[in-house]
Amino acid sequence: MDNNDTEAPVLDGCDQPKAQEEEPEQEWPYLDVHRHLRYWKMCIRAPLPHIYLSNESNRLALAYFIVNSVTLLTPPPSERTPETPEPLISREDKKLMRKWVLHHQHPTGGFVGTSSLVFPLRDYDTYNFDTKTSDEPDHAGLANITSTLFALQLLALLADEEDEAAAENVFEGVNRVGTLRWLKSLQREDGSFGEALSDLPGHGRFIAGGYDMRYCYIATAIRWILRGDVKEGSPGWVEDFDTEALARYILNSQTYDRGFAGNSQDEAHAGYAYCAIAALTLLDRPLTSTSPSTKPQPHNSPLLHSSIRDLPGLIHWLASRPFVYLEPPPPSASTDPDTYIYQEDDLDDPNFLLPPTPSDLLCLLDTLQKEKGKQVNVAFNGRTNKVADTCYFWWVGGALANLGHLDELVDREAARRFLLEKMQHRIGGFGKSPGSPPDLYHSFFGLAVLGLLDHEGERGKVRAFDAGLAVPRETVGVIERARGKLIESEKKGGKGFDEKQTVRGKEAVEMGLELRGDGERPKWLGACGY
Incomplete structure (x- = not known):
């Protein structure tokens, strides 16, 4: 397959081929933004192929890849012209997606990877938010470190760039103090970080996940995004790891x-x-x-x-x-070089x-x-x-x-x-x-x-990217302003989140169907109780 074949059909939204539109004259190779946006539109609006089923527990990661990519390909408001197409993710869609992300927040801090890994609702009746223990041993929806970083990055990426005041509030609803305390509990004695906290019957709580340098990086990114410079003794201060x-x-x-x-x-x-x-x-x-x-x-x-x-x-x-x-x-003279992969x-x-x-x-x-x-x-x-x-x-x-x-x-x-x-x-x-x-x-x-x-x-086609936080440079600015607004709210005595807020699977499913936009409910949802 020749990747620069200009006669190939392009997928439009779902999986129906459409005739190739005229492209401006450019010297190959060039970044074909038109086709890339069509690819990401397909990822947003249509169900992903079955090969992604193994990533069901990592939905926030998939959303991060999609939203980050669309943001990279979307010019900031200051660079848009009358000829610039409407953003692939509308301002209204961003509000819905932000709400969907917050539904993955665990009540004690951090985020779970998908709404299907629900923290059991019955646990809220017996859960002690100070000791982080419950009479119920089932903690299937425990937060994990990777999903927590993806959630925070997504909230910043979904900022309304046309309203700077609204962008400052993208972390509203985030349990900053609880998340930082939970993050500290993931550090081992040797300084490394695990992925999640888990309960082993007969042995109590332990730090799950292997010794992985990725968790160490993610811990520092979460810390930079949320911690700020709150002084000890001030509202919102949390002991650092x-x-x-x-x-x-x-x-x-x-x-x-x-x-x-x-x-x-x-x-x-x-x-x-x-x-x-x-x-x-x-x-x-x-x-x-x-x-x-x-x-x-x-x-x-x-x-x-x-x-x-x-x-x-x-x-x-x-x-x-x-x-x-x-x-x-x-591999051999009989192999067609045009079809060999x-x-x-x-x-x-x-x-x-x-x-x-x-x-x-x-x-x-x-x-x-x-x-x-x-x-x-x-x-x-x-x-x-x-x-x-x-x-x-x-x-x-x-x-x-x-x-x-x-x-x-x-x-x-x-x-x-x-x-x-x-x-x-x-x-x-x-x-x-x-x-x-x-x-x-x-x-x-x-x-x-x-x-x-x-x-x-x-x-002018791809935004400049931050090598440390893995988001566009404009998004780093959003994070800085949103962190300041969240800390300011805590200093004034506000919590900024609902302690009983939980992952609500049915609500997350409804939001997903609304974003999909075709009004049809997959038959398998009925079997799941939705």
């Missing part, structure tokens, strides 16, 4: 080859490296760090730049992840050229381009000897951006060309690898990378 222990845990997870992993004995991975670096930056990131510039600016983190055991080695390891991408040959297991014919040192990559690119007489692409892997992947581009690029070394270590044009030419799908979205169908996860990260690169070809 042990930031020094967390920093030690992260720093001790640098591996022998100078990357980062879950611990120093595991294999280094670009995803863990990003999470480790971003967590360190967030631990000492200023509470107001937005800039009027459209280009993301990393802050000069003392913790990041002075505490990593081998910072040059880490930068070298990250700079070794880009490589020259070569078209993999078909390269598989990750096809390692007999390497499809990359890695220079002896990262500094030689640009020289290698120049040499190959002169020999071949055409532009050469640069791809990224996340571990040694792995193949190209769209999300690795984000993990490596985001890590280098947080370190302040993206510009000099990544050939933006060659990397951008690979992403748009090989990973961009003809129906919109991005695939995991060349020839792969698009999915929510990789489609979002493809746009995030373009927002990170801030390339001239995408300026």
Whole structure:
């Protein structure tokens, strides 16, 4: 399948093909915003394919990928013109979606991942909000750390950008104090974080979830979003988690080859490296760090730049992840190259050229381009000897951006060309690898990378992206203002949330049907009692 085939049909809303509309003359490869918005419209308005059923417990994550992507592709009000199409998510839809997100809040703090993991309603009659215990042992709807971050990011992403005063209230209804206390309870003695609190019959409460660097990053992001600078003794003050222990845990997870992993004995991975670096930056990131510039600016983190055991080695390891991408040959002469899809297991014919040192990559690119007489692409892997992947581009690029070394270590044009030419799908979205169908996860990260690169070809098409908080730069400003408004409300004696507010499955289903917009109720809902 040739990803730049302009004769391919485009999906309109659901799954019916529609004739391709005329596109303006542009030099390929370019970001086809029209098709990408159609792809995300399909994700919002139509049921997702059955392969997403395994993500039922992660609905907030799926919503985060969709809403964040639509926001990246939607110009801010100040840049819209009479010719700009109406936003894909209307102001009214944002209100409904915000209400849907808040319905996932757990009464003791944090958020659950989906309305189907309901905190048992009978538990509210016997639940002690101080001790966080109940006579009923069933806690199927316990909050988890990943869903909590996605919920907070979603609330900020769903701000009404045409009403700045309303945007300041996006955290209204969030149990800030309860969430920060709950977050502190997820930290282990070694400084690491788990995913959730759970009850083991006969053994009491324990911190569930593995030792995962992602949880450490998420903890620092939640802390930065909600904590603020409330002084001890003031209304809204909450005891902080042990930031020094967390920093030690992260720093001790640098591996022998100078990357980062879950611990120093595991294999280094670009995803863990990003999470480790971003967590360190967030631990000492200023509470107001937005800039009027459209280009993301990393802050000069003392913790990041002075505490990593081998910072040059880490930068070298990250700079070794880009490589020259070569078209993999078909497995045999009888295979049609137009229909062949390269598989990750096809390692007999390497499809990359890695220079002896990262500094030689640009020289290698120049040499190959002169020999071949055409532009050469640069791809990224996340571990040694792995193949190209769209999300690795984000993990490596985001890590280098947080370190302040993206510009000099990544050939933006060659990397951008690979992403748009090989990973961009003809129906919109991005695939995991060349020839792969698009999915929510990789489609979002493809746009995030373009927002990170801030390339001239995408300026005005994709918003500039924040490498630390993984939202557009304008959304960071919303978070800062909303945090201030929430804390101000608490200082005046307001709670800002209903202690008995819970996940109400039926109400969440009704809101989902209303957003869907076709008025039809799936037959299977009746079997679920809805």
